[in-house]
Amino acid sequence: MKLTIREYDIASEASLVLLNGRDCEVLGIDEGDRVIVTGDGQTVAVVSVSRTLVQEGEILATPRLLVRCGASSGSVVDVTASHAPxxxxxxxxxxxxxxxxxxxxxxxxxxxxxxxxxxxxxxxxxxxxxxxxMDLDETAAYAKAMASTGTVLSFGDRRVFDFHSFGGLPGNKITPVVVSIVTAAGLTIPKLSSRAISSACGTADFVEMFCRVDLDSDEVRRVTESVGGVFSWTGATDLGPAGDLFIKVQRPLGIDPRPQMLASIMSKKVAAGATDLVMDIPLGTESKVRSVEEARSYTRDLMDLGERLGIRVECAVTYAEQPLGQAVGPILEARECMQVLEGRGPSDVAEKACICAGMILEMAGTVDGHGEARRILGSGEALESFRRIVGAQGGDPDTTSEDMVPGMYSEDIASPRSGFVRRISNKAVVAVAKAAGAPSDKGAGVMVRKKQGSKVSEGDVLLTVYADSEAKLRHAMCVADSLEPITAEGMVMGHIGHRDRKN
Incomplete structure (x- = not known):
């Protein structure tokens, strides 16, 4: 059937077309069936049906499909029914x-x-x-298949190192520090990071405060070869693009199948040309991994999967019962990350970064990786390496932590009583930061002023909320009031005396 194809502006990765119901009757197809659309090229599309949005004799197509079938809006294409693949x-x-x-x-x-x-x-x-x-052989095949859908980088005979965190820990801002230490040691680490999916800030969300992160595959290769490492957003490259397509469908389903997660992670490593990988597995009651047994299971699968893919994998199971450092939110995390590189950031962020970077250094042959990582960070060599990468990605290498200014609207949350911080809810902290506007509003987020075990007096500040608008600050404060992200209690829960004893 000859139909006039017209573009309709809808953001979809799938090949979708809209046909008039009467034309569908002629073609013998229905909603959800497929058609072959032929212009100068040819593609298969999934059909939606309408009798009002599209006229008889016309077919509405996404911009993506127009490219695939080699047609322009207003031209005539040939449309025939197609069977399911x-x-x-x-x-x-x-x-x-x-x-x-x-x-x-x-x-x-x-x-x-x-x-x-x-x-x-x-x-x-x-x-x-x-x-x-899936079993591990299926998962390995799945990872290879996803990697093969895009560019696969090669750095010749060089060993290529990588670092990845499972996520689920707010404030886990160590990636740029790890990469800076590793590159300062003369190793190669093209780090591709994601944006936030359900969190208040992904690595790419705060690294773009320093420099461009939307590098394509050629730029990733060029910057890495020039300065040893890169901070790039996975979504801007064509390295293992299939994983990103699956994530878009997973999100509304609210599921994260284990083989899908493992294959998606490892496909990016295959595509980046990694030969050695350190995995950070945050373990906590509100993390993705909630028990030691589950963490051990993941480490076994990752190491076995790595063997099948030609990647040496080592894992660090890390503490995740409270946010790492104090900052949660793009500008706040960028500032704290720089403070660590400058030698004055939170000790827990610096220590975790040195542990993970040290594991990579030991994989490369350093005897005391942790000690060497601490030396590189403390000497300023990591900061200089960071500046080289930022400059290579179009940023200002002279940027300091003082240049990172959070949202102009802020409010403190004070402790209602004296005692000790008994609990910090990671999920509640993230909810407050997101209510304030993070990660889309770069100045939004929270600063955790007191960590677990800290002694507090009535009126001490537990949390500071930042926002780019007053309305979002008010909303975040309401969320904080309902969720109570930080709980402070006295040491004595109750007093039972002789008079209270029952006979």
Whole structure:
């Protein structure tokens, strides 16, 4: 059938078209079926049906699909019915608990990237992984398939190091410090980081306070070869793009299947050319990993998965019962990160960064990696390395922590009683920071003024909330009042005397 194709502006990675219901009857298709659209090129699209939004004889297509089929808005294309791709059968197999071959898994990934699967079919795939899982051979094949959907970097014979945190810990701002220490030691570490998904700040969200993070693959390679390391946002590159497509579907489902998470992480490492990887696994009651047994299980899987992918993996299981450092939010975390590099930041941030960087140094052959990492940080060599990377990415290498100014609206939350800080809720801290506007409002966030075990007097400041607007500050204060992110109590919970004793 010949139809006039017109563009409609909708942000979607999937190949979607809108057809008039009467044209669908002629083609013998219905909602959710597929058609082949042929212009100067050819692509497969998923159909939505309307009798009012699109006229007979027309087909509405996304800008992405117009490019794929080689057509321009207003031109005529040929539209024919198409059967469901083979990958749908493989998805049904995983739903039934079947083990898939590498070829089957590659077909699913290729069809997701190609836009040939509907959101419902991708959701079914992720749900099948959530329920039935994958063995490590399947997961390794999945990681390779995702990596192969984009550019795979190569740095010749050089060993390429990487660092990754599972997430789930607010204020975990150590990545730029780790990269700066490692590059100061003469090693290669092209670090690709994500933006916040459910948190108040991802690494890329605060690193862009210093310099560009939207580097493409060629820029990542060039900067790394020039200064040894890079701070780049994964979303700007075409390194393992399939993982980002799956995340968009996972988010509304509220699931994070273990094989999906592991394959997505490792696909980025394969794509970045990593040969050695240190994984930070934050362990806490409100973290993604909540028990020692679960942490050990992840470390075994990651190390075994690394062997299958040709990457040496070592893991650090780290404390995550309270935010790392004090700052949560883009500008606040950027300032605290710089303070650590300048030699005057919180000791817990510096110590964790040196432990993780030290593990990388020992993988490279240093005898006392932790000690060497502390020396590099304390000597100012890490700060100089940081400045070189920032300059190479278009930032001002002379930027200091004093240049990082948070939101102009702020308010303190005081302790209602004297005693000790008994508990800090990571989830509540994140909720308050997000209510204040983080991470989209760069000046928004919170400063945790008292950590667990700290002695407090009535009226002492527990938390300071920052916002870029007064309205968001008020909203954040209401959230803080309802969630109580920091709990302070006296040492004595009650007094029972002789008169209270029962016979």
């Amino acid at each position: 083979e990958s749908v059968r493989h998805i049904r197999g995983k739903m039934d608990g079947e083990r898939l071959t590498g070829q089957m898994i590659s077909k699913i990934v290729d069809d997701v990237v190609g836009g040939h699967l509907s959101q419902m079919e991708i959701s079914a795939w992720l749900t099948a992984l959530h329920i039935n899982g």
